Amino acid sequence: MIENPSNWAGNYTYRATQYHQPETVEQIQELVIRSNKLKALGTRHSFNDIADSPGDLISLKHFDQIVALDREHHTVTVEAGVRYGQLARWLHGEGYALHNLASLPHISVAGACATATHGSGDRLGNLATAVSAMEMVTADGELVVLFREQGREQFEGAVVGLGGLGVVTKLTLDISRTFEMRQDVYENLPLAELDDHFDELFSSAYSVSLFTDWCNATFNQVWLKRQLPDGVSLELEPELFGATLATSHLHPIATLSAENCTEQMGIYGPWHERLPHFRMDFTPSSGEELQSEYIVPRQHAFAACHIINQLREHITPLLQISEIRSIAADKLWMSPCYKQACVSIHFTWKKDWPGVRKVLPMIEDQLSAFDARPHWGKLFTMSPTRIQSLYEKLPDFQELLQYYDPQGKFRNAFLDKYIFGV
Numbered sequence: 573m574i575e576n577p578s579n580w581a582g583n584y585t586y587r588a589t590q591y592h593q594p595e596t597v598e599q600i601q602e603l604v605i606r607s608n609k610l611k612a613l614g615t616r617h618s619f620n621d622i623a624d625s626p627g628d629l630i631s632l633k634h635f636d637q638i639v640a641l642d643r644e645h646h647t648v649t650v651e652a653g654v655r656y657g658q659l660a661r662w663l664h665g666e667g668y669a670l671h672n673l674a675s676l677p678h679i680s681v682a683g684a685c686a687t688a689t690h691g692s693g694d695r696l697g698n699l700a701t702a703v704s705a706m707e708m709v710t711a712d713g714e715l716v717v718l719f720r721e722q723g724r725e726q727f728e729g730a731v732v733g734l735g736g737l738g739v740v741t742k743l744t745l746d747i748s749r750t751f752e753m754r755q756d757v758y759e760n761l762p763l764a765e766l767d768d769h770f771d772e773l774f775s776s777a778y779s780v781s782l783f784t785d786w787c788n789a790t791f792n793q794v795w796l797k798r799q800l801p802d803g804v805s806l807e808l809e810p811e812l813f814g815a816t817l818a819t820s821h822l823h824p825i826a827t828l829s830a831e832n833c834t835e836q837m838g839i840y841g842p843w844h845e846r847l848p849h850f851r852m853d854f855t856p857s858s859g860e861e862l863q864s865e866y867i868v869p870r871q872h873a874f875a876a877c878h879i880i881n882q883l884r885e886h887i888t889p890l891l892q893i894s895e896i897r898s899i900a901a902d903k904l905w906m907s908p909c910y911k912q913a914c915v916s917i918h919f920t921w922k923k924d925w926p927g928v929r930k931v932l933p934m935i936e937d938q939l940s941a942f943d944a945r946p947h948w949g950k951l952f953t954m955s956p957t958r959i960q961s962l963y964e965k966l967p968d969f970q971e972l973l974q975y976y977d978p979q980g981k982f983r984n985a986f987l988d989k990y991i992f993g994v
């Protein structure tokens with residue numbers, strides 16, 4: 573029986589018949605050899621059935637150790653179930669940093685990389701771009717290690733693996749020297765300002781996020797996360813393209829208390845206490861929300877925002893908040909940013925799936941002109957054939973899955989539908 577039958581948001585109940593929490597790699601190998609159908613489970617933050625299996629679910633909960641810090645090559649090796657929050661705090665203590673984090677630090681490294689989870693930043697690739705080596709138990713129970721510097725093709729196919737290649741047990745990530753950041757928030761940026769200033773705005777800080785409820789043609793908040801070289805001070809402008817500097821700490825949903833949010837108001841602090849929007853020591857309860865996100869090539873960002881704005885009467889009754897982020901291009905086959913810099917349009921919905929399910933096709937229909945790709949771990953209604961047509965490396969990815977998992981042990985309904993189209 574499954575101990576924890578649903579995902580973090582509680583909108584999806586896993587159908588697997590067995591739930592395991594192995595403590596050693598050997599136990600994972602035995603489980604993989606014994607099982608006909610199985611899937612690795614991270615921290616259960618995905619909103620759809622991507623992590624489910626008709627057979628066994630293998631939680632990586634006990635694989636939460638930091639294995640090695642390589643100061644010479646600037647890498648850290650971690651067990652796959654480590655949460656970013658835990659890793660980030662430890663790394664900072666050792667004098668190091670990751671390049672970016674997602675909005676929430678509670679997600680596992682392996683789960684985030686498997687779905688191309690991202691933060692924001694013009695020069696920052698998604699979190700999986702930091703992976704330089706990956707150890708996994710494949711369908712025959714073998715322990716396989718893939719390296720970025722050897723067998724590059726396979727590696728680039730495997731990192732955003734959607735849980736389909738095996739159970740990832742360890743990951744090695746690129747790190748840099750730790751750094752301090754500040755976070756400043758501006759309020760009420762007119763949408764029209766993006767016309768001429770989109771690039772200027774998004775390149776003005778290490779990481780930039782725009783939040784809007786789409787109630788009018790305005791972005792309610794602009795969050796700027798800056799890393800300044802030593803000795804450089806910053807004179808903040810009271811206005812930014814028509815938006816005004818906030819005078820108090822804000823939650824992206826302005827009516828909520830900002831106590832769970834990372835420090836703002838220009839106060840300097842370590843990177844891991846500024847890059848996520850939410851504090852690590854705030855324990856999120858089971859989320860009263862659903863999420864969807866569409867990733868569009870950067871050149872369409874402004875047009876895509878306008879299109880969404882036109883759908884406002886359908887969107888706003890169901891929406892808690894929307895966020896616009898930028899993501900650098902990468903080389904990972906199943907990343908929505910494969911070979912193209914992108915902008916993501918995220919929706920945190922009220923927990924009303926019947927309503928959300930009706931509005932998603934409208935959004936998807938309008939964004940299809942821009943080749944929008946849905947976030948692998950969130951809710952969408954796009955057809956499998958449409959999604960498949962958007963990934964030029966899909967045939968190679970199918971081959972890679974078949975190579976490592978010829979019997980389809982790690983295939984589930986999600987992979988059958990969206991990757992194999994059956």
Ligand SMILES: Cc1cc2nc3c(=O)[nH]c(=O)nc-3n(C[C@H](O)[C@H](O)[C@H](O)COP(=O)(O)OP(=O)(O)OC[C@H]3O[C@@H](n4cnc5c(N)ncnc54)[C@H](O)[C@@H]3O)c2cc1C
Nearest residue numbers: 612614615616617618674675680683686689690735740949
């Ligand atoms: C509140 C909240 C905030 C979020 N913020 C962001 C954000 O800022 N940016 C963003 O891009 N996304 C965001 N997400 C989405 C989230 O990052 C992804 O859904 C991510 O996959 C969650 O990681 P997880 O460990 O919970 O994975 P799970 O949901 O447990 O699993 C996801 C996939 O990873 C695979 N997997 C997990 N562990 C392993 C392993 N060891 N080996 C092989 N495969 C594995 C699973 O099989 C499955 O296919 C957010 C989600 C929530 C709930």
